Amino acid sequence: MNDTIFAPAxxxxxxxxxxxxxxxPQALAAITHCFVPKRGGTLVPRRLTYGTIQNEQxxxxxxxxxxxxxxxxxxTCEDVAEIQCHGNPSLVNAILFMLSQLPLGLRPxxxxxxxxxxxxxxxxxxxxxxxxxDIIGAQGTASARASLAQLRGGISAQIRPWIEQLTQAxxxxxxxxxxxxxxxxxxxxxxxxxxxxxxxSGIDRLLQTYRGGxxxxxxxxxxxxxxxxxxxxxxxxxxxxxxxxLVSQEAGxxxxxxxxxxxxxxxxxxxxxxxxxxxxxxxxxxxxxELGKQQIEMADVALLVLxxxxxxxxDDRLAMEQLGEVPCLIALNKGDLPPVLSREDAYAFYxxxxxxxxxxxxxxxxxxxxxxxxxxxxxxxxxxQTVLTNARHAEALTRAKRLLFSALEARQAGVPPDVAAxxxxxxxxxxxxxxxxxxxxxxxxxxxxxFCVGK
Ligand code: GDP
Numbered sequence: 001m002n003d004t005i006f007a008p009a010x011x012x013x014x015x016x017x018x019x020x021x022x023x024x025p026q027a028l029a030a031i032t033h034c035f036v037p038k039r040g041g042t043l044v045p046r047r048l049t050y051g052t053i054q055n056e057q058x059x060x061x062x063x064x065x066x067x068x069x070x071x072x073x074x075x076t077c078e079d080v081a082e083i084q085c086h087g088n089p090s091l092v093n094a095i096l097f098m099l100s101q102l103p104l105g106l107r108p109x110x111x112x113x114x115x116x117x118x119x120x121x122x123x124x125x126x127x128x129x130x131x132x133x134d135i136i137g138a139q140g141t142a143s144a145r146a147s148l149a150q151l152r153g154g155i156s157a158q159i160r161p162w163i164e165q166l167t168q169a170x171x172x173x174x175x176x177x178x179x180x181x182x183x184x185x186x187x188x189x190x191x192x193x194x195x196x197x198x199x200x201s202g203i204d205r206l207l208q209t210y211r212g213g214x215x216x217x218x219x220x221x222x223x224x225x226x227x228x229x230x231x232x233x234x235x236x237x238x239x240x241x242x243x244x245x246l247v248s249q250e251a252g253x254x255x256x257x258x259x260x261x262x263x264x265x266x267x268x269x270x271x272x273x274x275x276x277x278x279x280x281x282x283x284x285x286x287x288x289x290e291l292g293k294q295q296i297e298m299a300d301v302a303l304l305v306l307x308x309x310x311x312x313x314x315d316d317r318l319a320m321e322q323l324g325e326v327p328c329l330i331a332l333n334k335g336d337l338p339p340v341l342s343r344e345d346a347y348a349f350y351x352x353x354x355x356x357x358x359x360x361x362x363x364x365x366x367x368x369x370x371x372x373x374x375x376x377x378x379x380x381x382x383x384x385q386t387v388l389t390n391a392r393h394a395e396a397l398t399r400a401k402r403l404l405f406s407a408l409e410a411r412q413a414g415v416p417p418d419v420a421a422x423x424x425x426x427x428x429x430x431x432x433x434x435x436x437x438x439x440x441x442x443x444x445x446x447x448x449x450x451f452c453v454g455k
Contacts, residue, residue, distance in 0.1 A: 005108065008092055009021045017085070020095055022080065023075075028081065034098055069081070083095060112129075155390075173189055231362070311340055
């Protein structure tokens with residue numbers, strides 16, 4: 001049986017109330033020891049009770065609300081007690097110290113230990129436990145919603161049937177190896193490979209959601225690129241909603257990379273306003289351009305800003321040449337002035353552009369639409385279907401996909417079926433790593449150790 005652990009569930013010094021959580025067989029005994037309900041009240045399970053917290057010597061530490069939640073319908077599936085006390089860190093520490101001194105063998109929880117117990121007691125699988133941490137660290141509401149969907153079993157709900165199907169497929173193929181002459185075994189074999197094909201396609205579809213899912217989770221890195229004076233800083237400021245970057249009529253005023261985080265449709269966007277690119281740049285401006293180039297390389301998407309009221313020139317070309325392989329949208333700015341450049345001119349200038357969007361950065365017109373289009377272009381949209389957001393899951397799925405592909409290839413090449421069966425078995429192993437079924441204790445320990453204390 002587990003020992004009893006405790007930890008603050010709220011971060012230190014953050015608010016009026018702090019919550020201390022206790023989980024394990026001694027949770028009720030611990031509360032009975034240190035908590036005295038007011039006015040002769042009694043502790044009723046799953047109800048908050050008001051009273052005082054005292055130490056072993058009967059000295060008052062704080063007034064508090066306490067709840068006792070009996071196993072098994074709790075977060076950890078164990079007996080849980082929660083103390084809501086005042087958020088003063090010294091009071092919280094005094095209560096934690098008092099708990100450690102009780103003659104009940106309580107100890108401070110390690111990072112992620114409550115969630116680990118939920119995992120070990122079968123309440124959550126590993127991908128769901130990871131979703132708990134993702135919700136806590138989510139950037140933006142869309143990211144939090146994607147994590148919540150995963151906590152509700154989104155990824156597991158897809159992977160569990162695949163594990164079942166593959167297990168059946170391996171059994172069918174292996175039966176065929178033992179009795180190769182039987183007709184019905186050939187049929188089972190055939191069925192086995194059909195199942196492998198179906199799991200392969202499912203994994204492929206889920207993996208395709210990863211690029212967008214990763215952005216929903218971590219935010220979109222977006223570089224604003226263009227020659228001086230096209231309105232990059234104005235676009236940046238319009239997005240940020242305030243004057244963050246310096247706007248000037250003098251060319252070459254943005255010399256460092258300015259960064260801002262905005263949120264569009266609940267998805268975080270990290271904007272980088274890069275230094276204007278121009279041929280005669282030198283000194284500090286030149287260094288700014290180099291930094292900008294690094295930002296472009298690291299970006300998920302770039303916005304190439306062109307001035308719609310002036311003809312294209314060599315500096316526009318220089319800016320365009322910095323884009324490399326980064327997916328890019330064109331922002332045709334200064335849409336309020338008499339037009340010189342058309343959308344067709346912009347496309348002809350940079351045919352790889354994923355779209356051309358007119359805007360007027362000075363007035364903030366068309367700016368939100370531009371960022372929405374950028375999110376859409378890289379597949380970062382909130383969607384009803386389950387999206388893959390976690391790098392560990394993506395790695396395991398990529399491995400499973402590769403193994404299933406090689407199983408299908410072996411079948412095509414007429415290689416004996418035991419080779420394919422072995423690949424399918426390894427793919428099963430990879431899928432089991434996502435739910436935690438086939439991971440070693442050490443790896444599971446490493447994953448939970450990255451979680452925060454008190455969760
Ligand atoms: P950057 O050098 O590319 O960052 O350009 P800035 O944002 O500093 O803008 C250069 C000049 O263009 C400033 O005088 C801005 O007021 C002006 N500007 C920017 N956007 C617009 C726009 O949409 N319409 C008009 N008419 N002027 C703009």
